[in-house]
Amino acid sequence: MADIRLEGVRKVFGGKVFAVRDLTLTFPSGSVTCLLGPSGCGKTTLMRMIAGLEEPTSGEIYFDNERVTHLSPSQRHIGMVFQYPVVYRGISVEENIALPLTHDKRLSPAERRARIESVLETLDLAPYAKRDVSTLDNGTRQKVAVAREVARQPRIILFDEPITNVDVSSKMQLKRALKRLVKQHSQTIIYVTHDQTEAMTLADEIALMRDGMIVQRGVPSEIYDHPSDRFGGWFLGNPGMNFIDYRLDNGALVGGLFAQPLRLNQTTEAHILVGIRPERLRVQTTPAPNWVPARVRRSAIVAGGQHLLTLEIDAITVKAKVPESLRVEEGETVYVACDPDDLTLFDADGHRLQARILA
Ligand SMILES: Nc1ncnc2c1ncn2[C@@H]1O[C@H](COP(=O)(O)OP(=O)(O)O)[C@@H](O)[C@H]1O
Ligand SMILES: [Mg+2]
Missing domain, CATH: 2.40.50.140 (Nucleic acid-binding proteins)
Structure with missing residues (x-):
């Protein structure tokens, strides 16, 4: 695990859309930070810069003390789960999870097996282990995508609204599984959501985002009970303050x-x-x-x-x-x-x- 440090990170699209404005903050190692904010506030842009899918207009990104600002996604060794499940069709659930592990030469077959079993268990995927992913619904596929990233044990995992496009019946199940997962593993996790109840249940800390800026940062109860401005009072709570x-x-x-x-x-x-x-x-x-x-x-x-x-x-x-x-x-x-x-x-x-x- 590693902490993620942003220094004056900015992203401007086409010279005029300020998606992310000069952010300086640290996502602490080994904890779950939920990046919470309304649609269009810059969450995905920020994740894409941390992942290496997008270059900042200015500013630097560090994983621990390593500057990664200009490294490619593969050089950053992180896990990512975005809105739409990325799975390999035509092979089984187990094979999907095993695939990235076979490239890791330091893993013994026994260790590989243990990691696979562990994520199958945590994500309630054991009954589907031998099933071809093509036959699964979207929610279960997303679980497979999560399982594969977690099993690799990268130092950092980024989730960008992973349950947004999952049908209602699988949503609850995936939410529960994610909760279990983040409690068990000690990876550095950034979890992006526009859903405050999701953030309240999953986060060690919430970073509340608005218009490309972080408005407040704190443990969920702190942000809920003591919003630093009207926006936090309004955005959190159902209905808000x-x-x-x-x-x-x-x-x-x-x-x-x-x-x-x-x-x-x-x-x-x-x-x-x-x-x-x-x-x-x-x-x-x-x-x-x-x-x-x-x-x-x-x-x-x-x-x-x-x-x-x-x-x-x-x-x-x-x-x-x-x-x-x-x-x-x-x-x-x-x-x-x-x-x-x-x-x-x-x-x-x-x-x-x-x-x-x-x-
Ligand atoms: N590739 C792009 N080109 C131009 N504008 C973009 C691009 N990606 C995002 N934006 C704009 O940047 C802002 C932030 O978008 P985004 O990061 O997707 O927000 P969120 O994930 O919080 O909904 C929005 O105004 C969006 O329209
Ligand atoms: Mg987004």
Whole structure:
């Protein structure tokens, strides 16, 4: 395994499309970093530069201390699994996995066998070992592609949205297999996805990308709970964070979500954006002191058997995720409260503020 270090890496297409903007960061050795961001933000371009399929416009790429910026893909000795499974048709699953290993003269036949058995097992491919890959569905083929790359034990493996083009039924299975795999192996892995739940389950660390830049980097819970800007709050979560605009009133947040003014320790901002995640908003059907009445505009059942409520509090609209057991009808009045610890404060430009709420 090796760490991957980028220094001022930039990629400009046709002199005007800035796909990747001067990135300087390290993907630590032996861990899984999920590169997460919306479509078009530059994820694939970055992977292709690390793989050697694309040359940076400027900047350098290092694997440990070796400069690889201008090396060909084969000189980099890395594994890659991209959106569409690359498999050799007309031969069996086992033979697909064995093929690259036969070029490795340092491996004894017993070691080769052991590696094959191990990946067949981890990826639930043992029952298909003797099957011709041409007869398999797309999801299983993608597993074969993953198995082959993992069995080679390269120092680095790049995954670029490997489950995007897999049918829904195989998606879950492949996701589980990948999770098992990344926990077992200690290769340096970069896993690209636009799917935040995938990133939350697989990553040791998430690098959140937007418009060719890394906006934030951290363990999944850190990015989820403390987004450094509005984008992270919005992009992570299903649905994302609620943002409520406040004009500071004598240094306090007044009205809306809050029954009592919430005083801030210090701030020079005139406008504050208050962020709260839908599942952190507390909702009940009976009134209580310091709970604010809200009208239920919409109630929908979402994944996990929860209710997603759209609530109106005066002129503001927020979403709340509540347990199924809380029975509410559209048009009904409910009562809302929030714990100050669950609030994230942003300035008018969407950058997180260090300002604190005074008890
Ligand atoms: N070969 C190319 N020529 C011109 N523009 C490209 C090329 N490849 C990617 N782009 C552009 O670069 C940006 C980033 O694309 P990409 O890296 O594929 O994003 P992602 O993988 O995050 O969806 C997009 O605006 C895309 O249109
Ligand atoms: Mg892509």
